[in-house]
Amino acid sequence: MDRIPLVQGLLCRDERAWRQFIRDYSGLIYAVATEFHLKGADRDDLFQNTCLAAVRAIDTLRDPSMLSLWIYRIARNRAIDALRRRRPEVSLEQLDGAARSSAAMQENPSIVDELERLEDVARLRDALDRLDDRCRRLVRILYLTDPRPSYADVACREKMPMGSIGPTRARCLKKMRRLLKSLSGG
Amino acid sequence: MRTRGTVIVMKRKHANWEEILDYLESGEPTETFVSAHLRTCDRCARLCAEARKMLKLCAAARLPQPPAELIERATERALAELSIEREMTEEISPSSPPAWARAFRALGEGLAEIQATMVADSLVPSHAVRGGAPEGSRTMIYNAQSYSVAISLRPDATGAALLVGQVVPKTSAKLPPGGRLKLCVGHRELEAVLSRHGEFVLRDIPAGLMRLGIVLGRSLIRLDIPSPLREA
């Protein structure tokens, strides 16, 4: 769905908008906790604290079309704070992506890679939200559904001629590639 | 003629975006035009690498959902925070002032009221108040004209909250003597006095939005303090 009405709802402190936001973005927030190797209560705390921090920080959201990236960064910062509390001897710079080669990260090099991947995922989701409805639906069905449906299934469900699914998806992915480039500032 | 024909055929020989996607998604190990062409054409190989990266990213975007029960709990806490925010911005009706407004009025006649604004909150990522905060605690800094007020909240052993704070003049001026304060939470009122250094402690604070009034000389500094320390 278009993110503008959702963001307007969030800014107006509308309960329904906040419910939807937490539901829609829960996978991304949870993934950050997982990538930081947080488990059990720590992981749940990070999830809840990120949602709370989002409520308190919603006025800092400058670009409604970058909602995924915004919440990803809040979750990442909360996770860094949680790690620092557990290991106060590690400096913030060591945990921040800026100092990739730091000792803390060398201990767990996969965190940096995984976080970069997640940041890309957040960007992809923002790009997806900028696509037109038809493309967004098709990309969601073909690439974000597990297991992936066959073209025949998609043709039935979306009432599309089977022969047009391949070319349409290529066109949609091409648009998304352009959007991703613009979101990455390149 | 033959040359011209060849040129046309050569031009068609680049793989297009759709063919590359088909090639990547077919998963067929057999030799095709695209697979053979990619070995000899840098341009198409680059396009293919980009397409592969994008398909990988799409696959990575299939993120598992957290348990529904956790989503529900987080939503409830977020909504509770929303209602605190709404309460903080509500207008005070002069005809029927809420209990806390009456409590503050009882602090003294003719006090100049200063509404403090929160400038930093450890719950929101910020460099100003990062670090050093014990587990479960929350640190906030408020601006009130010529004073700054630092507030630290933490849950005590009984599940209530302990509030430690300090009023600091922004200039080298001294704090006026005899500073005192009142905290209103729901219908509870707690009182304390400021130390020489502007420090104060309040114990056994129940959950809920806190309103703090600090009397300093002829001024009443008012702070609204959210408290999401624990489940309401």
Ligand SMILES: [Zn+2]
């Ligand atoms: Zn080529």
